[in-house]
Amino acid sequence: xxxxxxxxxxxxxxxxxxPCAAVEVKNEPILGFNEGSPERKELVQVREGQISLKxxxxxxxxxxxxxxVVGDEHVWTKDIRYQLSPFNHSHKVAKFxxxxxxxxxxxxxxxxAARREWDLKxxxxxxxxxxxxxDVISGPKRAEILAKTMIGQxxxxxxxxxxxxxxxxxxxxxxxxxxxxxxxQQPIDAxxxxxxxxxxxxxxxxxxxxxxxxTAIGGNLAGTPALMGNVVLWKPSDTAMSASYAVYKVxxxxxxxxxIIQFLPADGPVxxxxxAASEHLAGINFTGSVPTFKRLWKQVAQNLDVYRTFxxxxxxxxxxxxxxxxxxxxxxxxxxxxxxxxxxxxxxKCSACSRMYVxxxxxxxxxxxxxxxxKNIKVGDPVEDFGTFFSAVIDDKSFGRIKKWLDHAKSSPNxxxxxxxxxxxxxxxxxxxxxxxxxxxxxxxxNEEIFGPVLSVFVYxxxxxxxxxxxxxxxxxxxxxGAVFAKDESVIAEAxxxxxxxxxxxxxxxxxTGSVVAQQPFGGARASGTNDKPGGPHYVLRWTSPQVVKQTxxxxxxxxxxxxx
Numbered sequence: 001x002x003x004x005x006x007x008x009x010x011x012x013x014x015x016x017x018x019p020c021a022a023v024e025v026k027n028e029p030i031l032g033f034n035e036g037s038p039e040r041k042e043l044v045q046v047r048e049g050q051i052s053l054k055x056x057x058x059x060x061x062x063x064x065x066x067x068x069v070v071g072d073e074h075v076w077t078k079d080i081r082y083q084l085s086p087f088n089h090s091h092k093v094a095k096f097x098x099x100x101x102x103x104x105x106x107x108x109x110x111x112x113a114a115r116r117e118w119d120l121k122x123x124x125x126x127x128x129x130x131x132x133x134x135d136v137i138s139g140p141k142r143a144e145i146l147a148k149t150m151i152g153q154x155x156x157x158x159x160x161x162x163x164x165x166x167x168x169x170x171x172x173x174x175x176x177x178x179x180x181x182x183x184x185q186q187p188i189d190a191x192x193x194x195x196x197x198x199x200x201x202x203x204x205x206x207x208x209x210x211x212x213x214x215t216a217i218g219g220n221l222a223g224t225p226a227l228m229g230n231v232v233l234w235k236p237s238d239t240a241m242s243a244s245y246a247v248y249k250v251x252x253x254x255x256x257x258x259x260i261i262q263f264l265p266a267d268g269p270v271x272x273x274x275x276a277a278s279e280h281l282a283g284i285n286f287t288g289s290v291p292t293f294k295r296l297w298k299q300v301a302q303n304l305d306v307y308r309t310f311x312x313x314x315x316x317x318x319x320x321x322x323x324x325x326x327x328x329x330x331x332x333x334x335x336x337x338x339x340x341x342x343x344x345x346x347x348x349k350c351s352a353c354s355r356m357y358v359x360x361x362x363x364x365x366x367x368x369x370x371x372x373x374x375k376n377i378k379v380g381d382p383v384e385d386f387g388t389f390f391s392a393v394i395d396d397k398s399f400g401r402i403k404k405w406l407d408h409a410k411s412s413p414n415x416x417x418x419x420x421x422x423x424x425x426x427x428x429x430x431x432x433x434x435x436x437x438x439x440x441x442x443x444x445x446x447n448e449e450i451f452g453p454v455l456s457v458f459v460y461x462x463x464x465x466x467x468x469x470x471x472x473x474x475x476x477x478x479x480x481x482g483a484v485f486a487k488d489e490s491v492i493a494e495a496x497x498x499x500x501x502x503x504x505x506x507x508x509x510x511x512x513t514g515s516v517v518a519q520q521p522f523g524g525a526r527a528s529g530t531n532d533k534p535g536g537p538h539y540v541l542r543w544t545s546p547q548v549v550k551q552t553x554x555x556x557x558x559x560x561x562x563x564x565x
Contacts, residue, residue, distance in 0.1 A: 023127075023177040027516060028138060028169040033157045033386070042143045043157065056147045056383050059093075066096040066245045069263040070107045077103065081265070083241045086154035086392040087381050087428035093152045094242045099266040104233070104274040107262040111205045111231035112280050114259035119201040119229035123183055126227050127176035132254040133223075134172040137165060141250055148243040149215045154391040154428075156382040159345050160215075164243060168216035170517035171535065175224050178540045192554045198547040201229025203309050204282030206543065207275045209268075209296075210244065211287045212237040212394050213348045219247045220534055221285045222261050228543040230283070232261045235271050239394050272296050276303055283312035283543065287350075290317045290527050314542060316522075316529040318350045318449050319480025321503070321512045322472050324495060325366070326486035327359045327462045330509070334362075334485050335369035337511035341483070342455040343377060343433045344513065346390045348398075351481040351505065351513040351522075355446050356455060357472060359462035367418070370435060374419045377433050392428035393452055399429035402452035405445060406434060409454075414440040420453075441468075447476045465491065469498040480524030481515075483507040504531050 067074040079098040085091040149164040187195040206225040210218035222234035236244035276299035341353035420434035482503035504524030521536025
């Protein structure tokens with residue numbers, strides 16, 4: 001919970017008063033949703049005489065209508081789309097419309113007109129919007145946002161809780177804390193003068209392009225630049241529309257003025273082409289695919305002569321994340337960590353383990369453990385059955401892409417499916433958790449992102465582990481997350497050196513997923529993105545354009561240097 005220290009020190013910095021109060025926040029507790037718990041009752045039970053608006057049952061079979069929002073105006077265009085539930089694609093979760101070029105340009109101009117007043121607001125005032133929103137999501141809106149994430153994005157209750165509640169709340173609270181504390185970071189003074197650093201927003205607008213797989217990421221991509229005095233055009237994912245709109249409405253209800261964040265569902269190329277052509281583009285905050293990010297970056301480069309300022313381009317693009325197993329590893333840790341990392345949320349986490357390197361001497365034990373757990377993994381409807389470990393993949397495009405990988409695994413002489421391998425899209429986009437053993441560590445299944453519940457394993461001679469470390473570093477273009485399982489400290493040290501640039505988030509004897517805001521700020525380099533580390537204290541600085549002000553308090557009496565006399 002938020003605790004503000006009462007002490008505030010006043011320090012003269014020319015013309016501005018800076019707070020010295022420290023803001024203390026803690027990570028939001030993750031609720032368990034055990035049978036009979038208050039949070040489970042709030043989410044799934046029908047109250048006597050009425051259905052709670054926050055409960056899952058009230059959303060099932062219903063279609064929410066979601067407009068584009070520019071300022072306070074709710075706009076419907078002719079280009080109507082639908083968000084489908086992944087595990088029951090006959091359920092239209094939301095009806096929404098795409099913003100066209102004209103509406104996007106209207107939103108840009110409205111945003112830019114509102115920018116100056118918002119940027120001049122004290123950071124404490126802007127931070128209070130996020131602090132309040134975090135409290136609302138933690139309390140009265142928690143069940144609603146969880147339910148919309150479960151039904152709309154196919155998450156189990158705990159995966160939704162980790163994402164749409166805990167992580168989103170943490171993003172809002174910690175970033176607000178970092179924003180307030182940033183102003184206390186000031187340059188030193190000299191006799192006769194004082195120096196002030198002003199943390200301004202960027203001059204123009206920021207485009208926030210969000211993915212489907214984390215409700216929290218959408219809130220962070222749009223909310224953090226706004227916190228820092230920017231105006232934002234938020235393009236939510238088509239397949240996360242309902243939960244994203246719920247987060248947007250919370251921000252507005254908690255004091256975010258109109259025109260600071262515009263809510264603009266849109267066709268990707270239309271949105272990208274329009275923002276990249278605007279002279280007012282000041283930044284892009286992106287999470288999604290490498291081809292889309294490259295396309296946006298190229299458009300920015302081609303239009304540099306158009307812009308009033310050089311745009312900030314920040315992106316996170318996924319990974320081909322690894323688990324390296326040494327012969328000294330604890331087998332149970334390997335099995336449990338790999339199952340969780342590879343298959344939670346159907347492998348649709350940017351950090352999910354999708355390639356694994358196992359020494360031949362341990363493979364029989366590890367294989368037995370993986371197959372034993374695999375038999376007990378339940379894939380199904382996360383709303384009707386809380387015993388489901390993961391549900392359907394997000395949509396038909398994802399299903400089709402993963403099916404091609406399964407077909408590749410079935411047809412290639414280098415690959416052998418040892419568990420799973422089947423899929424069915426009759427009712428929902430269901431893919432079995434699949435484990436593939438490969439003879440070729442350079443097969444495409446070991447270096448290309450799949451973004452589904454497919455784990456590939458290469459078994460190596462145990463004494464060749466040093467060569468395998470170099471193989472891991474050079475196999476994939478990505479460098480997001482990775483894990484090393486070993487008890488031998490010398491091997492842990494060797495791996496850390498060899499894999500220094502292979503992962504932005506690196507784990508020792510733990511799975512490659514599960515980063516927590518303020519504990520493991522997240523991001524990677526190479527094809528995985530610009531590694532700006534959302535969830536850490538430096539992320540807020542990415543969305544500022546600092547101005548240094550020197551004020552001299554004594555008259556300037558001479559133009560000559562003393563040596564000239």
